[in-house]
Amino acid sequence: MALANESAVSSHSKVNDEDFGRTLPFFGDRIRSVGIRLPKPIGISLFTHQQEDLMNLSDFKVDGESVGDLLPDGASQTVNTTSIIAVRGDVWLLPFWGFNAMIGKAITTSDISIGVNDLLNDNIAKLELNGMATTSTITSIGTTLAYGHKQFFTTIDAQYVSTAVSGVGVDLDALVVTPLVGFNIGDSGWKVVVGGQYQDYQRQLKGQLADIRFSAKQTSSRWSTMVGMQKEFSDNWEASLMAQSGKTREGVTFMLGKRF
Incomplete structure (x- = not known):
């Protein structure tokens, strides 16, 4: 039977x-x-992301020499607000295992607070540099594992992200890992998703202005909580909206794509 x-x-x-x-x-x-x-095995989507990060800056060096006496550790930080728009492609090679790649542009506005030793008055003076804008090219490659049972499913996505900042000679690398669990709401095409995101940025920021080489160590909280909704439409269109919140990070991501 x-x-x-x-x-x-x-x-x-x-x-x-x-x-x-x-x-x-x-x-x-x-x-x-x-x-x-x-799902259809091949997808292409428009990816948009807004994120605000608080990063602490320390271990300043100019032309390889420490300037810690002038710029002490723990006294400087930057708040970066980044807007990303990109095109993302993905393919499922196995029912539970897929690969993806992305390329796009990012605009970052930085409000920087530099703590400078005031040697005459024995205190810390603040140098504020607000509204500094940079443009970057972002590329990423990644892989996704997925599993489903009845109405429930889980995914874990890992991305290697490379960012090339125009004009200042800065290149940044990051590992982004996103584990999620979700629930399909009947046959409506709606899905509720919760999980987290781990962002491990390159901790040593390096660049060059004119003939001056500089570097600094940047630190921030690596984990944030994520919650969102996904929707499957007719003709294999799909969309997702995700919000994230962490100790030093807030963000929102929207994707609209079609599968083939």
Whole structure:
């Protein structure tokens, strides 16, 4: 009886699942044959992200020489507000394993507070540099693992992100890991998602202005909590809206894409 029912489900899936027989994801037909509908394997989307970070600055060096006597540790920080717009592509190679890549532009506005030793009065003077704007090119590559059971699902996404800041010779690398759990709301196409995000930035900020080389160590909280909604529309369109909040970070991400 079990084999008969399994055969009936498989036959029904072949009739109703238009992706039956597609090459990607590999071994996808084994999943489809038991009545599980997989997402289209290839996606392209518009990615937008707004984020505000508080970063502490320390270990200042100019041309390789420490200037800690002038710029003491623990007295300087920057608040960076970043807007990103990018194009993201992804492909599921296996039903549970996919890869993605992204390229885009970022505009960052920085409010910098530099603590300077006032040697005459034996205190710390503040040098405020507000509204400093930079433009960056952002590229990333990543991988995603996914698992679902009934109405529940979980994903973990890992990204290597490279940022090239124009005009100041600064290149930054980051590892971004996003574990999420979600719930499908019936057959509505809506999903509720909660989880967290780990952002491990390159801690040593290096750059060059004219002939002067500079560096500083930057630190911030690495984890933030995430919550959001995802929606699948007709014709394989999809959208997601995610908000994140952490000790030193606030952000919101919106994606709109289509699967093929």
